[in-house]
Amino acid sequence: MKPSIDDVAEAAGVSRTTVSRVLNNRGYISQKTKDNVYKAMKEINYIPNDLARSLYNKRTNIIGLIVPKTSNPFYGELTFHIESVCASFGYKVLLCNSVNRMDKEEKYLEMLLRNQVDGVIVVTYNRGITNYHRENFPVVAIDHYLSEKIPVVGSDNYDGGKQATELLLKKGCQHIIHINGPSELETPANLRRKAYEDVMAKNGRTPITYEVSSSFDQLANRDVIGKLFDERPEVDGIFASDDLIAASVMAEAKKRQKDIPSRLKVVGYDGTETGQILLPELTTIHQPTDLIAKTALDILLKEIEGEFNDLPLETCLPVTLIEGGTT
Amino acid sequence: MKPSIDDVAEAAGVSRTTVSRVLNNRGYISQKTKDNVYKAMKEINYIPNDLARSLYNKRTNIIGLIVPKTSNPFYGELTFHIESVCASFGYKVLLCNSVNRMDKEEKYLEMLLRNQVDGVIVVTYNRGITNYHRENFPVVAIDHYLSEKIPVVGSDNYDGGKQATELLLKKGCQHIIHINGPSELETPANLRRKAYEDVMAKNGRTPITYEVSSSFDQLANRDVIGKLFDERPEVDGIFASDDLIAASVMAEAKKRQKDIPSRLKVVGYDGTETGQILLPELTTIHQPTDLIAKTALDILLKEIEGEFNDLPLETCLPVTLIEGGTT
DNA sequence: TACCATATGTCAATCGGTTGATATACTTTT
DNA sequence: AAAAGTATATCAACCGATTGACATATGGTA
Structure with a gap:
């Protein structure tokens, strides 16, 4: 059985509440107790259960990413940057390859909603999917128009x-x-x-x-x-x-x-x-896939924070001509 | 507020237990009630909370995937196939780009464990990471030796x-x-x-x-x-x-x-x-990235089902020579 | 008529955390 | 000595499901 917070409490000789306080840094806790609790966690190899936390907090810190195919070099690169930016903000990424198929995309989106993702970045899209239009549900589209309300990020x-x-x-x-x-x-x-x-x-x-x-x-x-x-x-x-x-x-x-x-x-x-x-x-x-990723996440985070007004509905990032030998 | 199972019960005029039974297809339920419940779910736009389910069931149906970089065409292709195979088995994928850095990989793995993933596929790796060796924790490595106990899948x-x-x-x-x-x-x-x-x-x-x-x-x-x-x-x-x-x-x-x-x-x-x-x-x-993906997941699923014995510890898949103009 | 399968309900425990309320100490400060 | 701040504990509700135990009502069948 995986150790739970109660096991940590027992090992450290404190109450469950205290352990939770240590974990979340709330209320008064002495350094000594903190050290004890951390030591106990190490000892019994405790890893907090984010499911339980998320259930209570109504926040998973997971975002859904729907791309056509990561095997395509453009989407693969975009996926890399999106995941990297997410990680730097403490977000995790549930990956979906829609292969540009509406049926798949629809199922994936429902899956993401069941998993209580905090938001979704869609690089593919099919307009007909109603779940995108759930009120105040954070969505950002990359290079695709979803609706008048959903911000689009793309290059120029x-x-x-x-x-x-x-x-x-x-x-x-x-x-x-x-x-x-x-x-x-x-x-x-x-x-x-x-x-x-x-x-x-x-x-x-x-x-x-x-x-x-x-x-x-x-x-x-x-x-x-x-x-x-x-x-x-x-x-x-x-x-x-x-x-x-x-x-x-x-x-x-x-x-x-x-x-x-x-x-x-x-x-x-x-x-x-x-x-x-x-x-x-x-x-x-x-x-600029890196910039696109960064910008998309910036906007998504605003939505997640509840700021649905004043969102930049269409962001156009600069492209660069790279001259090679084919011209 | 998102509708919960209780809202569905109310809307359908049945008990919470009945709704859960309909959702999970257990016990006796008449077709009429089933239809009613499904209708109610549609009406109030109900989407089950997989967090709560997973918490109780101790099963998330999520697997963690750690790759160096999806922007690399090989890993991007592998990621695509792994995600696709996972989806076909009802599994979801939490994506991690380790960039081959041990510190990142270690943090990612801890994150995956906190999120209670059912298993992990590692395409990158650093031997030193102890969390891989948690007892009976389902792990499959692709093209990297992690330890004597962890199955490796790769091509020949x-x-x-x-x-x-x-x-x-x-x-x-x-x-x-x-x-x-x-x-x-x-x-x-x-x-x-x-x-x-x-x-x-x-x-x-x-x-x-x-x-x-x-x-x-x-x-x-x-x-x-x-x-x-x-x-x-x-x-x-x-x-x-x-x-x-x-x-x-x-x-x-x-x-x-x-x-x-x-x-x-x-x-x-x-x-x-x-x-x-x-x-x-x-x-x-x-x-054969598709085969590698398929094989890795096959093995991982066995581990998830608790079969840790008789695992193929090293799987070697055939490669093909593609002759082009450079030879 | 008695019995059994079917259909549904109520209730409460459980999963693993978080949090507010309330209580009880011990230290400092005024 | 009283008040305020610090440190911890107990308890219970809550997040949104699942599930087993138990009760009840209906219909069909032996």
């Missing part, structure tokens, strides 16, 4: 799209095509496309966008890219909405012996550490 | 090292060098080095190993690689102990205009999905 997608497109223009591309993720996910990432279209229009070009069907089905993506090359042999600039797609574009170009950057220039998006190491030559737009 | 590192080295030999490399991670981490990954050395010896070659200091300090790694090229200009084959290092080798080789694969052949290790997409040309040894 419009600026990123603008920088990418402008770079391709500056480098002399005549036929620039954009590839983006499934547009039915209503994400601010769609602003990348908007920026692309605006910049193209402003320069008298016709924007063309190819859409990949799923964020995770690599084979399907390859098909779309193949189709793009087939249908638009004149293409000489591609702005892909993430680095994985950009990498696939590069692979396809290589297969078709279309030299990069001389005959085709490519710009990706995300600029994760992993991407920088594995594919350093790719020009990409870097998202 | 020896075979991987063997295949990599033999491939380089077969391809005609005369000066093959191995780069591996910090050897003070006593991991089965050191078997990759052992295999390399054995194969080299068997073929009458002198094994040379360079060691990178940290798994995560990319700049330091670059230094080691630079040093390698400086000191061993004759090198024409490198077996790196992970794909990130292999990528850095490739980058350095490019900088020095040492063409791959004609003048230098490179084999990496891990073969993550991300790696395959971002750097498809890299020849690498693929680890």
